[in-house]
Amino acid sequence: xxxxxxxxxxxxxxxxxxxxxxxxxxxxxxxxxxxxxxxxxxxxxxxxxxxxxxxxxxxxxxxxxxxxxxxxxxxxxxxxxxxxxxxxxxxxxxxxxxxxxxxxxxxxxxxxxxxxxxxxxxxxxxxxxxxxxxxxxxxxxxxxxxxxxxxxxxxxxxxxxxxxxxxxxxxxxxxxxxxxxxxxxxxxxxxxxxxxxxxxxxxxxxxxxxxxx
Amino acid sequence: xxxxxxxxxxxxxxxxxxxxxxxxxxxxxxxxxxxxxxxxxxxxxxxxxxxxxxxxxxxxxxxxxxxxxxxxxxxxxxxxxxxxxxxxxxxxxxxxxxxxxxxxxxxxxxxxxxxxxxxxxxxxxxxxxxxxxxxxxxxxxxxxxxxxxxxxxxxxxxxxxxxxxxxxxxxxxxxxxxxxxxxxxxxxxxxxxxxxxxxxxxxxxxxxxxxxxxxxxxxxxxxxxxxxxxxxxxxxxxxxxxxxxxxxxxxxxxxxxxxxxxxxxxxxxxxxxxxxxxxxxxxxxxxxxxxxxxxxxxxxxxxxxxxxxxxxxxxxxxxxxxxxxxxxxxxxxxxxxxxxxxxxxxxxxxxxxxxxxxxxxxxxxxxxxxxxxxxxxxxxxxxxxxxxxxxxxxxx
Numbered sequence: 001x002x003x004x005x006x007x008x009x010x011x012x013x014x015x016x017x018x019x020x021x022x023x024x025x026x027x028x029x030x031x032x033x034x035x036x037x038x039x040x041x042x043x044x045x046x047x048x049x050x051x052x053x054x055x056x057x058x059x060x061x062x063x064x065x066x067x068x069x070x071x072x073x074x075x076x077x078x079x080x081x082x083x084x085x086x087x088x089x090x091x092x093x094x095x096x097x098x099x100x101x102x103x104x105x106x107x108x109x110x111x112x113x114x115x116x117x118x119x120x121x122x123x124x125x126x127x128x129x130x131x132x133x134x135x136x137x138x139x140x141x142x143x144x145x146x147x148x149x150x151x152x153x154x155x156x157x158x159x160x161x162x163x164x165x166x167x168x169x170x171x172x173x174x175x176x177x178x179x180x181x182x183x184x185x186x187x188x189x190x191x192x193x194x195x196x197x198x199x200x201x202x203x204x205x206x207x208x209x210x211x212x213x
Numbered sequence: 214x215x216x217x218x219x220x221x222x223x224x225x226x227x228x229x230x231x232x233x234x235x236x237x238x239x240x241x242x243x244x245x246x247x248x249x250x251x252x253x254x255x256x257x258x259x260x261x262x263x264x265x266x267x268x269x270x271x272x273x274x275x276x277x278x279x280x281x282x283x284x285x286x287x288x289x290x291x292x293x294x295x296x297x298x299x300x301x302x303x304x305x306x307x308x309x310x311x312x313x314x315x316x317x318x319x320x321x322x323x324x325x326x327x328x329x330x331x332x333x334x335x336x337x338x339x340x341x342x343x344x345x346x347x348x349x350x351x352x353x354x355x356x357x358x359x360x361x362x363x364x365x366x367x368x369x370x371x372x373x374x375x376x377x378x379x380x381x382x383x384x385x386x387x388x389x390x391x392x393x394x395x396x397x398x399x400x401x402x403x404x405x406x407x408x409x410x411x412x413x414x415x416x417x418x419x420x421x422x423x424x425x426x427x428x429x430x431x432x433x434x435x436x437x438x439x440x441x442x443x444x445x446x447x448x449x450x451x452x453x454x455x456x457x458x459x460x461x462x463x464x465x466x467x468x469x470x471x472x473x474x475x476x477x478x479x480x481x482x483x484x485x486x487x488x489x490x491x492x493x494x495x496x497x498x499x500x501x502x503x504x505x506x507x508x509x510x511x512x513x514x515x516x517x518x519x520x521x522x523x524x525x526x527x528x529x530x531x532x533x534x535x536x537x538x539x540x541x542x543x544x545x546x547x548x549x550x551x552x553x554x555x556x557x558x559x560x561x562x563x564x565x566x567x568x569x570x571x572x573x574x575x576x577x578x579x580x581x582x583x584x585x586x587x588x589x590x591x592x593x594x595x596x597x598x599x600x601x602x603x604x605x606x607x608x609x
Binding site: 060064081084086087088089189190191 | 327330331370372374404405406407408409433434475477495497499500501502
């Protein structure tokens with residue numbers, strides 16, 4: 001028996017969606033469902049092993065090749081960057097990055113350098129770099145929506161799902177930055193050394209996703 | 214105030230004992246392979262002018278370079294790679310040398326890697342360059358040498374991958390796109406980002422070239438790739454490239470047996486200056502390639518000497534890491550320790566020298582105050598034999 005394929009899943013909603021997808025493919029994910037506090041869990045009939053990690057760590061583990069495959073949101077991929085293959089869009093975990101500001105203000109007006117609050121400084125920097133706009137970035141760890149309300153920032157760059165939080169705090173989307181969904185990423189060496197197993201898994205997943213549509 | 218006097222800069226490290234031992238062994242193996250094939254060693258300075266790395270066929274992104282200035286205020290960099298400096302040497306000091314020129318190097322390269330990812334900014338790289346021949350034989354020499362290098366480095370599994378940078382360049386040549394779009398397409402193919410690549414190319418129309426580009430990143434694997442590739446896109450130059458690559462694949466797979474050789478036509482990595490065959494080597498247990506190279510027929514022209522060349526580099530640190538893990542080595546203590554009584558120091562040195570040369574063993578001179586502490590020291594260091602030197606040349 002060869003070493004099991006090691007798959008890093010982003011803990012939380014993406015983990016649940018991925019497990020549901022794997023079960024649809026016919027894999028026995030009981031161990032993952034009843035994980036308790038364990039972080040490495042077997043999928044015995046698929047010769048796979050699931051590792052549960054925070055989004056950014058999924059990328060780190062896959063990049064270093066200690067996990068062969070990862071499931072992680074495009075938001076984290078854009079923020080972290082890195083060297084791996086991004087083989088498929090899993091379709092779930094859909095949302096978007098957007099620039100938001102206080103309702104009824106003109107974000108782009110005036111000549112001052114704008115201040116942007118965000119949890120994703122790289123995403124924000126790149127977005128404004130493409131517009132040839134200098135900005136000040138303030139990194140916020142918690143509810144980013146607070147920053148414009150407290151007048152620390154002119155706008156925010158953040159993940160927007162339904163827009164409810166924005167609306168309830170008197171903010172609105174100024175511009176979409178980029179759409180987001182869960183991605184299947186693969187270590188560059190693993191794809192080459194274990195091509196057959198990985199391609200089989202990927203084509204099964206793609207098949208299942210097609211049937212979803 | 215000395216704040217950083219006890220640590221090394223980010224991305225650098227000290228290598229101790231076992232790591233150095235294994236690294237030396239690896240380097241020695243590669244030296245033997247390279248020398249036995251008629252390659253001669255050169256070293257280039259760690260400091261070069263910034264301009265050396267900004268050529269027509271390939272330029273190093275400035276944010277990845279360590280920069281400083283010389284006494285005249287000119288911009289210098291710590292060499293981020295060895296091929297471009299070697300091209301400079303060939304085009305200048307070796308301009309009149311008869312071709313082909315075979316060179317090997319073993320030196321550190323410096324580049325900023327993403328922070329906090331456990332990567333090194335200083336890596337030792339060894340490699341070879343074969344300059345002045347565009348022949349198939351030169352390609353074969355390079356690929357078979359790469360295999361010997363990988364074989365010598367590991368007891369477990371390795372794999373070698375070949376591709377051709379020309380195929381992608383040829384396809385892009387027939388595509389109507391801006392500079393930005395081109396780089397974007399290259400990046401998406403390199404990262405095998407099928408969804409984004411499809412989205413992007415869908416917006417650009419539906420031509421045979423675009424259809425081929427969409428399928429390019431999936432063109433990897435064993436011999437079956439060539440069959441798929443023949444339906445990809447056909448023009449005279451691409452057909453020739455594919456034929457050559459297939460020929461190479463068959464020749465080399467006979468050499469190393471099944472499964473160790475793969476093809477990837479979607480290898481379009483940062484190696485801007487590659488023009489033909491590309492090679493990459495992987496070791497089981499290391500998450501990135503350990504060997505990488507290819508043909509660069511236009512690079513030397515950027516330094517004013519228009520001749521073809523091919524080469525590859527090996528990440529010595531990566532191989533050392535895998536080798537240490539695969540086969541941990543104890544760093545041996547000395548075989549013998551010699552303690553000299555007062556007045557017999559020169560005699561002790563003489564005996565030590567004789568033992569070292571005649572019996573080829575490691576002999577350490579005791580620096581302890583007396584016999585008792587020498588015994589204690591030998592016990593701690595696990596040195597098996599103590600020689601006390603006095604009138605009698607007493608042994609214990």
